[in-house]
Amino acid sequence: MQEGNCKMSDDVSIEIMLDHYRSPRNYGNVEGASSQITEHNPLCGDTLHFSIKVESGIIEDIKFVGQGCSISQGAASILTELVKGKSISDAAAISEAEFLSVLGIQLGPNREKCALLSLNALKKCIESLHI
Amino acid sequence: MQEGNCKMSDDVSIEIMLDHYRSPRNYGNVEGASSQITEHNPLCGDTLHFSIKVESGIIEDIKFVGQGCSISQGAASILTELVKGKSISDAAAISEAEFLSVLGIQLGPNREKCALLSLNALKKCIESLHI
Amino acid sequence: MSVNPELLKKDFPIFENNPGLVYLDNAATTQKPASVIRAVSNYYSTVNSNVHRGVYRISEEATELYENSRRKVSEFIGSSDPAQIVFLRNTTEAINLLSYTLGRKLKKGDEILLTEMEHHSNLIPWFFLREAGIVIRYARMKEDFTLDYEDFMNKLNPRTAIASFTHVSNVLGTINNVRELSRMCSENGTTSIVDAAQSVPHMPVDVSRIGCDYLAFSGHKMLAPAGIGVLYGRKNLLEEMPPFLGGGEMIGEVTYDGSTWAKVPWKFEAGTQNVEGAIGLSAAIDYLRSIGMDSVRNHERSMLDHILKIMHTVDDIKQFGPLDLNKRGGIFSFNIGDVKPFDLLSQATTKFAISHSIHPHDLAAFLDGRNIAIRSGHHCAMPLMGRIGVASTARISPYIYNDESELDLFFESLSACRKAIAR
Amino acid sequence: MSVNPELLKKDFPIFENNPGLVYLDNAATTQKPASVIRAVSNYYSTVNSNVHRGVYRISEEATELYENSRRKVSEFIGSSDPAQIVFLRNTTEAINLLSYTLGRKLKKGDEILLTEMEHHSNLIPWFFLREAGIVIRYARMKEDFTLDYEDFMNKLNPRTAIASFTHVSNVLGTINNVRELSRMCSENGTTSIVDAAQSVPHMPVDVSRIGCDYLAFSGHKMLAPAGIGVLYGRKNLLEEMPPFLGGGEMIGEVTYDGSTWAKVPWKFEAGTQNVEGAIGLSAAIDYLRSIGMDSVRNHERSMLDHILKIMHTVDDIKQFGPLDLNKRGGIFSFNIGDVKPFDLLSQATTKFAISHSIHPHDLAAFLDGRNIAIRSGHHCAMPLMGRIGVASTARISPYIYNDESELDLFFESLSACRKAIAR
Numbered sequence A, B: 001m002q003e004g005n006c007k008m009s010d011d012v013s014i015e016i017m018l019d020h021y022r023s024p025r026n027y028g029n030v031e032g033a034s035s036q037i038t039e040h041n042p043l044c045g046d047t048l049h050f051s052i053k054v055e056s057g058i059i060e061d062i063k064f065v066g067q068g069c070s071i072s073q074g075a076a077s078i079l080t081e082l083v084k085g086k087s088i089s090d091a092a093a094i095s096e097a098e099f100l101s102v103l104g105i106q107l108g109p110n111r112e113k114c115a116l117l118s119l120n121a122l123k124k125c126i127e128s129l130h131i
Numbered sequence C, D: 001m002s003v004n005p006e007l008l009k010k011d012f013p014i015f016e017n018n019p020g021l022v023y024l025d026n027a028a029t030t031q032k033p034a035s036v037i038r039a040v041s042n043y044y045s046t047v048n049s050n051v052h053r054g055v056y057r058i059s060e061e062a063t064e065l066y067e068n069s070r071r072k073v074s075e076f077i078g079s080s081d082p083a084q085i086v087f088l089r090n091t092t093e094a095i096n097l098l099s100y101t102l103g104r105k106l107k108k109g110d111e112i113l114l115t116e117m118e119h120h121s122n123l124i125p126w127f128f129l130r131e132a133g134i135v136i137r138y139a140r141m142k143e144d145f146t147l148d149y150e151d152f153m154n155k156l157n158p159r160t161a162i163a164s165f166t167h168v169s170n171v172l173g174t175i176n177n178v179r180e181l182s183r184m185c186s187e188n189g190t191t192s193i194v195d196a197a198q199s200v201p202h203m204p205v206d207v208s209r210i211g212c213d214y215l216a217f218s219g220h221k222m223l224a225p226a227g228i229g230v231l232y233g234r235k236n237l238l239e240e241m242p243p244f245l246g247g248g249e250m251i252g253e254v255t256y257d258g259s260t261w262a263k264v265p266w267k268f269e270a271g272t273q274n275v276e277g278a279i280g281l282s283a284a285i286d287y288l289r290s291i292g293m294d295s296v297r298n299h300e301r302s303m304l305d306h307i308l309k310i311m312h313t314v315d316d317i318k319q320f321g322p323l324d325l326n327k328r329g330g331i332f333s334f335n336i337g338d339v340k341p342f343d344l345l346s347q348a349t350t351k352f353a354i355s356h357s358i359h360p361h362d363l364a365a366f367l368d369g370r371n372i373a374i375r376s377g378h379h380c381a382m383p384l385m386g387r388i389g390v391a392s393t394a395r396i397s398p399y400i401y402n403d404e405s406e407l408d409l410f411f412e413s414l415s416a417c418r419k420a421i422a423r
């Protein structure tokens, strides 16, 4: 999205995001998932479904399916790579600011919500493990 | 009210109004009234009570009592003089514009209501004759 | 007179401060001409004060300006009496006022008839009444994106207390024949309400010709400030209604034990009013009148004509709205490829499939990079999105300051976007 | 820092355009400094657009300005979270929102406790609930025009669901100890609501110190535009409440069959918001902060001190308000002579009697002739007028741009008026 309203501090980040959008990693459904969740941003209809498999507190597997803009879908793909193999407590501790800086694209307040949908969905997915 | 917010087109009119306010004509209650009414302007609390005696369609007697600003009370006094002896149909036909021009003072929209309270009260008083 | 966008644009300071800005989101809100901005700041700088009560010059003058604005609105929409014009915040508040006040008289099983193409503002206020057992029904939209009048007629029945319908759909552009709908309602003894948020700013609207009972619109969509909107209602109906908000200005007399109400329209204007908003709206009407509402309508019609002619330069484009220009306001919703609603089952079981669709948000973001402002999303009409089978759409809605060259630029940019981000 | 009215006056264009205007009706509405006027017109000229949804630059910037205004308001009144700040039209709408939403949960026989000194905006919305069998009670005012706290306490009982009270009376100037009242409410399990229309503009107000559940005020009384007001509510309470107005922006998800709601505060902001109003309010807060709310309060206190010292230069003057400056905001209501409520019996039976009273309207009209703007009437507090035994009063309410010389001129003119029109 070379000309998007992300203030493109980093063209490379945008290319990475678009690559994830076009070829999403970890796309699908984890078999025998420990937890799964469907979240969407009612304001724009972006939807994400995460399924995770947790063993001894470690995210052994994570997959997503979804529909929405390049930011929401690309970020979701990036997030799966980021947390796979991490402990659920480490994953749950990722702050919004941290995740945005991982993405590396400057977003306005309205599109930040797209980028953060995946992080919030994952956190809810982890929370629901304990219920 | 030499310095009032009436745009004093006519100092004489103001003096007349003030004179009526200070020494109201036809002040009191008509004995054996054909109709009477209490009206007030809720926006400022100005109150007027009219009583009229009508015979063969002629306003034989009219009196008022009231409380309020010089405009509402002075105008009421002037109105009693104006309609006494007139037919009820003539009295009922007096338009707001006509009455304002009789008073001869230019008033803003908010104070016009004070001046017109008496006319509206009289009209209601006449209407209720027919009920 | 025909509209000269290039000339008009000079009246709008935002374009001077944002050189090259192509603003195509006018169905959301419009820009403000200098004359409106000036009317508001002049008010602050000369006679700003509380209206209706002050016995001093600036308050009398402010009152005059406020009530003159009411008269101007009244004339502008063909109302026979300024007392039929209630100043509120916006269309949304107007429809809520109606749902709260008219809703009180409804009984369990009474029906409210809406259409499938309503904005949330003409849905949610009525949803509230479901708690009381009121039934909501929807007149269907046809395949050509116009309203199914027969279905509307069929759904009008002795229990239909209220029908509320949009004049122009903010998604499809569809112009409904509100005169005909109001007539059907009136014959059925049904109260008719017109959501005119997308019509009053864009075409001549005459309530006496339409014959509806109520009509609502917003200032901010017609060059005026936000925070000011209008409810038109037949005087006798407004008089019968209970008040909505209670407070200063809307009362007759108050004791600790109770209160009487002021006359209409003031009965519905509780608290300190947005006087500057009303004055701004009046200035906006002056501006629109100087152009002429027929000219505004003709301009938008020719813009839409141009759009429908050149849209196919963009591959995979799909548009949502009637193709008959007589039945369509200047609104163009579209997608590139299929932007389907999410469906977990189909999506999770099939392997991720390359599609040619571009999500509307990506379109809007890309176009923003070229200084073109368009809307993307559900346009506050989520149920309609489902009805037309999409998750969301992109939308452009030109106004008097837009011209064909901007539309050409827009379509060129769409094609460029398709190349850049289609997957 | 002490307030320099002469200097501040230069910031307000209305005084330049009305040389010699002595504006003493600030409890009704205040004038607007150039910085506020500029903030509004700058918005129109740079980033005017719809907030929250637009995926384009000016909409993102407008959203940021709007939400920054919310943060600023939140800090200004000591709220711990901007989500506790709901933008509405004015105090009146805020209290109606509460009466409609909280009122739904009340049962026949439940009580609402008000005080005898409330504005119509904090009376009528509660009166509406009487239809449902809700009982309204009033805490008494004492002879010195302060609230009878014992009576308030005594009237709090297990049925008291809600207590709503003014922080500063717009007629008497009485400052109520809302911290104490909120504490009593909270101990009794009663929801506390503070009408802060006359306090937030005039003194430091800190909701966390007060400890109330809700608090409401209006922008136009604190240098900001009309059409923007604030409801503060504890977040958990706002979250529990049902929505008030339905429409765009306040929803989660909508189908033809129902809807979910957005998070607070947006749940309560249906329809297109008054963004320019919020931006103007933010600029007004900047202006007030640059002076300091302590300084504003001290200035008004010294103005009132001066008033109470020189008022007796006018014969037959009677004032209505506490004499203790610690318990009184900058509001001075008075009459010349007795301005009694109308009483047909006594008036019609006695012959017309010369009295020394001057009706407040005549005072105001006379003073207007000298370019002094004061208020006269019932000040939207009719029941209180009866309680203090008058038909109406005159009132002055100085603000930061008024100085002692204006007060002196005012009292001289009062004396002149007495000579000219007493009967």
Ligand SMILES: Cc1ncc(COP(=O)(O)O)c(C=O)c1O
Binding pocket: C247, C248, C270, C271, C272, C273, D027, D028, D090, D091, D092, D093, D119, D121, D122, D166, D168, D169, D170, D195, D197, D198, D218, D380
């Ligand atoms: C104490 C008090 N409460 C409420 C209000 C109502 O404020 P608004 O008209 O801005 O809603 C006012 C002012 O008019 C007031 O003085």
Ligand SMILES: Cc1ncc(COP(=O)(O)O)c(C=O)c1O
Binding pocket: C027, C028, C090, C091, C092, C093, C119, C121, C122, C166, C168, C169, C170, C195, C197, C198, C218, C380, D247, D248, D270, D271, D272, D273
């Ligand atoms: C058809 C329609 N109805 C109602 C509304 C609501 O208008 P507002 O947000 O000004 O209340 C809009 C615009 O958002 C609209 O397009």
